[in-house]
Structures are given as C-alpha cells and as structure tokens.
Amino acid sequence: MTTIEVRGLTKRYGSDVVVDDLSFSVEPGQVTGFLGPNGAGKSTTMKMIIGLAAPTRGTVTVGGRRYQDLPVPLTEVGALLDASAVHGARTAYDHLLALAVSNGLPRRRVDEVLVRTGLEGVAGKRAGGFSLGMRQRLGIAATLLGDPDVLIFDEPVNGLDPEGIRWIRDFMRSLAAEGRAVLVSSHLMSEMAQTADHLVVIGRGRLIADMGMAELMHANGEGTVLVRTGEPDSFAQHLTTAGATVRDGLEGALVVSGLSGAEIGKLAAYHGVALSELTPQRASLEDAFMALTRESVEYQGAAI
Numbered sequence: 001m002t003t004i005e006v007r008g009l010t011k012r013y014g015s016d017v018v019v020d021d022l023s024f025s026v027e028p029g030q031v032t033g034f035l036g037p038n039g040a041g042k043s044t045t046m047k048m049i050i051g052l053a054a055p056t057r058g059t060v061t062v063g064g065r066r067y068q069d070l071p072v073p074l075t076e077v078g079a080l081l082d083a084s085a086v087h088g089a090r091t092a093y094d095h096l097l098a099l100a101v102s103n104g105l106p107r108r109r110v111d112e113v114l115v116r117t118g119l120e121g122v123a124g125k126r127a128g129g130f131s132l133g134m135r136q137r138l139g140i141a142a143t144l145l146g147d148p149d150v151l152i153f154d155e156p157v158n159g160l161d162p163e164g165i166r167w168i169r170d171f172m173r174s175l176a177a178e179g180r181a182v183l184v185s186s187h188l189m190s191e192m193a194q195t196a197d198h199l200v201v202i203g204r205g206r207l208i209a210d211m212g213m214a215e216l217m218h219a220n221g222e223g224t225v226l227v228r229t230g231e232p233d234s235f236a237q238h239l240t241t242a243g244a245t246v247r248d249g250l251e252g253a254l255v256v257s258g259l260s261g262a263e264i265g266k267l268a269a270y271h272g273v274a275l276s277e278l279t280p281q282r283a284s285l286e287d288a289f290m291a292l293t294r295e296s297v298e299y300q301g302a303a304i
C-alpha cells in the first residue's frame with residue numbers, strides 16, 4: 001500500500017521554525033486536503049516530501065521509502081508544485097516527451113497523459129502561449145507520466161476560473177477513485193469541502209487537525225438544514241415529533257438538526273406541507289476552519 005508517511009517533520013530556516021514536528025499519513029483511494037492559512041508551511045512540507053527541501057528533523061517516506069531512495073521517483077509519486085515551471089518555447093508534447101525520456105518512461109505515456117488531461121488537441125502548441133488553466137493541465141499531465149500511486153498538488157486551483165476549478169476538482173476525485181493517494185493543498189476550506197475525503201489542517205507549521213471530512217462536518221454542526229414553509233409552526237411540530245431539533249432562523253426559516261434533507265422532504269410530503277426551501281448548511285465548515293486557524297493567522301498578522 002503506497003502512502004505518504006510524515007513523522008516528526010521539522011524545517012527551520014535560520015531561527016524560523018516553518019514546519020514544526022508534523023506527523024500525518026496520506027491514505028490511498030482518498031483526496032487528502034492539506035489546509036492552512038498562507039505561510040502555514042504547506043509548500044515547505046510538500047517540498048520535503050519530494051526531496052526539494054531537506055528536513056531539519058523527522059522523516060517523510062513515500063511507500064515506505066525516502067524520496068531520494070526511489071529508483072524511478074516519477075513512477076511512485078507525481079508532484080505539481082508550480083505550474084509555471086514549464087519551458088515556454090517547447091510544445092506541450094515536447095515538454096512531456098523530454099520528461100518521459102529523461103526518466104526512462106515509454107513514449108506512449110506522453111500520448112496517454114495528453115488524452116487523459118484533454119490536451120491532445122493542443123499538443124503541438126507552445127506551452128508559453130497556454131492559459132493558466134491549460135498550464136495546470138500540462139503540469140498535471142506531467143505528474144501522471146509515470147502512472148504513480150501518489151500525487152501531490154500545491155494550490156492547484158489558485159487563479160483558475162470556475163470551469164478550470166471544476167475540472168481540477170473532478171480530476172482529483174477521479175484519481176482517488178482509481179485508488180491513488182492524492183494530497184492537495186489549499187488555504188480555502190470551501191475548496192476542500194467539495195474535494196477532500198480527509199483533512200490535514202496546519203497553522204504556523206504545526207498540526208491543528210487530522211480528521212475525516214465527514215467527522216469534521218459532524219463535529220461542526222454540518223447536517224443542519226434550513227427549511228422554509230408557509231406553515232412554520234405546524235411543520236416545526238411535525239419535525240420535533242419525528243426526532244429533530246428545531247430552532248428559528250432568519251426571516252421565518254427553521255434551522256433543523258437531527259434529520260437529513262431527504263428525511264425532512266419526505267416528512268413534508270407525508271404531511272402535505274409545501275416547502276419553499278430545503279438547504280443543507282455548509283457555512284459552518286468555513287467557520288470551523290477560521291476558528292481552528294485564527295490563532296495562527298493573527299500571529300502572522302502581528303509578525304508583519
């Protein structure tokens with residue numbers, strides 16, 4: 001089972017400890033969101049995973065081995081840390097071919113990853129003229145050349161338009177569905193809420209939370225549903241009788257916990273109550289993240 005294991009990882013730059021005794025695991029078949037405010041140490045951690053920065057202390061292994069000890073790293077782990085790191089004068093095809101050849105990978109992989117990332121139509125175009133979204137696709141294509149079980153992406157949706165964001169999100173999910181371990185960093189909880197199965201949250205280089213997305217949602221009141229109806233009082237009664245907890249929301253809305261949206265919908269149908277809104281709440285997740293990382297953000301602000 002190929003995973004990333006981070007144990008007691010620490011990185012010091014001068015007197016600054018930017019990654020501080022960090023331990024977590026990245027499991028296969030999941031998207032693990034690596035969350036933290038700007039400057040929390042996400043990029044530095046990712047660099048240490050793929051041997052671009054040396055830990056001051058601690059270890060990090062991919063599939064049980066240090067990156068430096070992997071015979072053909074590209075076949076074990078693909079990483080996209082900076083999509084602009086492309087030779088602009090080269091075509092997309094030549095960029096990938098150079099990477100494949102220098103890593104002893106078969107030429108056919110270039111065609112395969114171009115198709116997989118939807119770039120086959122622009123394979124002969126110079127990467128320098130690519131939009132940010134296309135550069136990201138090209139960067140992702142490169143990570144897949146060696147068909148690795150582990151993939152690492154640093155803020156892959158930064159600066160992308162909604163269509164680009166959606167493409168990346170779906171792509172991450174499809175990679176995890178194939179059984180790969182996917183580690184993806186972001187400073188936005190809202191982004192991770194729609195992509196990740198598991199979350200590793202850091203602040204000031206330290207681990208703040210390491211938990212399943214479902215667990216986090218549950219712990220932070222996810223499962224609350226906003227309900228609007230013309231008969232709030234009688235429907236609130238039905239909800240309470242069915243085991244839900246109901247409190248009043250804004251403008252006559254009911255805020256319901258203890259029943260899912262589907263269950264509330266069925267209950268309304270059973271009692272012949274027309275609902276004008278039935279919305280599972282997600283905002284609490286963003287609140288949870290802000291609360292978790294507030295201290296580290298304030299520290300950053302105060303340090304400037």
Ligand SMILES: Nc1ncnc2c1ncn2[C@@H]1O[C@H](COP(=O)(O)OP(=O)(O)OP(=O)(O)O)[C@@H](O)[C@H]1O
Nearest residue numbers: 013018036037038039040041042043044045155187
């Ligand atoms: N080569 C370096 N030399 C000195 N300090 C560094 C170096 N690389 C990163 N840092 C510092 O380490 C801290 C963590 O940076 P890092 O880029 O890992 O954070 P991050 O969580 O990825 O944030 P962002 O989302 O802003 O990239 C920052 O304060 C940064 O200035």
